[in-house]
Amino acid sequence: MPQAPATVPAPRTAAETAPAIGAADVDALRSRVHGPVYAAGDEGLAAEVFAWNLAVTHTPAVAVGATCAADVAAAVSWAVEHGRTVAVQATGHGPVRNADGAVLVTTRRMQGVSIDPVRRTARVEAGVTWEKVLAAAAEHGLTGLCGSSSGVGVVGYTLGGGVGSLGRKFGFAADHLLSVDLVTADGALRTVSADTEPDLFFAVRGGKGNVGIVTSVEFELVPVSTLVGGGLFFDAADAPALLHAFRTWAPALPEEASTSIAVLRLPPAEELPGPVRGRTVVHLRYAYCGDDLAEGERLVEPMRGAGRALLGGIGPMPTTAMDAIHMDPRDPMPGWEKGMLLAELPAEAVDAFLAAAGPQVDVPLVMAEIRLMGGALARQPRVPSAVAGRDAAFSVLVLGPAVPELAEVLPQVGRGVLAALAPWAAPGCMVNFLGEVSGPAEVAAAYPPAVAERLLAVKAAVDPTGVFSHGYALDPAAPAPAVPAGRA
Numbered sequence: 001m002p003q004a005p006a007t008v009p010a011p012r013t014a015a016e017t018a019p020a021i022g023a024a025d026v027d028a029l030r031s032r033v034h035g036p037v038y039a040a041g042d043e044g045l046a047a048e049v050f051a052w053n054l055a056v057t058h059t060p061a062v063a064v065g066a067t068c069a070a071d072v073a074a075a076v077s078w079a080v081e082h083g084r085t086v087a088v089q090a091t092g093h094g095p096v097r098n099a100d101g102a103v104l105v106t107t108r109r110m111q112g113v114s115i116d117p118v119r120r121t122a123r124v125e126a127g128v129t130w131e132k133v134l135a136a137a138a139e140h141g142l143t144g145l146c147g148s149s150s151g152v153g154v155v156g157y158t159l160g161g162g163v164g165s166l167g168r169k170f171g172f173a174a175d176h177l178l179s180v181d182l183v184t185a186d187g188a189l190r191t192v193s194a195d196t197e198p199d200l201f202f203a204v205r206g207g208k209g210n211v212g213i214v215t216s217v218e219f220e221l222v223p224v225s226t227l228v229g230g231g232l233f234f235d236a237a238d239a240p241a242l243l244h245a246f247r248t249w250a251p252a253l254p255e256e257a258s259t260s261i262a263v264l265r266l267p268p269a270e271e272l273p274g275p276v277r278g279r280t281v282v283h284l285r286y287a288y289c290g291d292d293l294a295e296g297e298r299l300v301e302p303m304r305g306a307g308r309a310l311l312g313g314i315g316p317m318p319t320t321a322m323d324a325i326h327m328d329p330r331d332p333m334p335g336w337e338k339g340m341l342l343a344e345l346p347a348e349a350v351d352a353f354l355a356a357a358g359p360q361v362d363v364p365l366v367m368a369e370i371r372l373m374g375g376a377l378a379r380q381p382r383v384p385s386a387v388a389g390r391d392a393a394f395s396v397l398v399l400g401p402a403v404p405e406l407a408e409v410l411p412q413v414g415r416g417v418l419a420a421l422a423p424w425a426a427p428g429c430m431v432n433f434l435g436e437v438s439g440p441a442e443v444a445a446a447y448p449p450a451v452a453e454r455l456l457a458v459k460a461a462v463d464p465t466g467v468f469s470h471g472y473a474l475d476p477a478a479p480a481p482a483v484p485a486g487r488a
């Protein structure tokens, strides 16, 4: 799902107040890194900073095409010397706002992937997308906990938690991180693990890019090679029956099963199959990674019978084919999105969802999705992390095309759908689904209060001036939130 540019306040070290950067300064940076460096006005800058989400056009002061951890460290040090903030981009699937006036480090040249089949681990550099990891791990009967699209970057996804089709069985992708190589605001490259840097290890798993730029990650793989998975597209007229069936069926599933259901308003695009092209449909997504694949197929039967399927299929598939479960778009597009968590999904909540986003209403949303949470997603890993979203029964995500004609109405409609579900909300939000945010306070509110408190303390210690004030940035000077009694 494309993410959105957000109305985050300007960085703490705003471009207009930072000292001007001269050609000699940029040349000095060029001499310190192996990759290309582009300054504002240079040919090649636009291509270097191109974001998958077309709603964002980065206009950094300087872009550094990092080829290695040393390049990242040099770029961060140089940025700090010149009073600039630092942003990072791998694919541009999740830019939060334009990295205006910043030093933007692009990581897509950092493509190393190595699998250790004995330890069942992967070591992956910062620019790698999931498809590469899935293919390499599959050679050993293993896989990684990727999300709905394998075109998304491993690092950005994982630092935000990372909820995917095997999530209820194995938890968030971040739960499986073993160590992280991280460049902090002082320009130091640190290897961060539970033993070496416990506070940073807590913060980087869920805190997204708040504590630095990750140059590589090492994480556990899981022993799955085949699953039962896929999606079914249903006639929009059956939306009430399908969604009411989903709300009782989904929570009764075992942890081996993950699922979501979405109302999709599909464009009349040639590449879409005839039965769904240009239509509003209900899309059921399903994955089962237990040993008994026949059981996985049997479990989905009640939903097959809940509506008229137009297209799709659910059956055994290799892990390398998991994109077929959600069928997310691969080509870049402009997206606005916003998510929330639900504590429960009673019949009244389904009715409210249908009234706000169902096929009968005329709204400019491409997708309104309800995803089942719980299972291992609800449990802290052995070493607790800052991942947000553990206490929810479901998550909701609304998404629309971020085009100028809809600039005003889309956020109103999207937020309106979430407001309609407010009576059943769980606190916080998964960071990867925060979408548009009003500023650092809204980012902090995504986390349980005690998590936000520790995260802010780590941010204040390692990035006191807000060098990393892009992405879902926390304010290092913000007071810690009050922790209500009984919340951990």
Ligand SMILES: Cc1cc2nc3c(=O)[nH]c(=O)nc-3n(C[C@H](O)[C@H](O)[C@H](O)COP(=O)(O)OP(=O)(O)OC[C@H]3O[C@@H](n4cnc5c(N)ncnc54)[C@H](O)[C@@H]3O)c2cc1C
Binding pocket: 001, 002, 003, 088, 089, 090, 091, 092, 093, 094, 095, 096, 107, 126, 146, 147, 148, 149, 151, 152, 153, 154, 155, 156, 157, 158, 159, 160, 161, 162, 163, 164, 208, 209, 210, 212, 213, 214, 215, 328, 329, 432, 433, 470, 471, 472
């Ligand atoms: C089509 C689509 C499907 C998605 N499906 C899922 C899903 O199923 N589950 C889920 O959890 N999320 C999902 N997401 C959200 C996605 O995980 C986030 O948008 C993620 O941040 C994308 O990472 P990226 O590197 O590809 O994007 P980028 O735009 O390159 O990076 C986004 C942000 O990630 C952080 N980041 C990236 N690289 C680094 C680094 N090296 N060091 C520090 N911070 C870094 C930064 O904050 C950066 O602003 C989806 C997004 C899209 C567009």
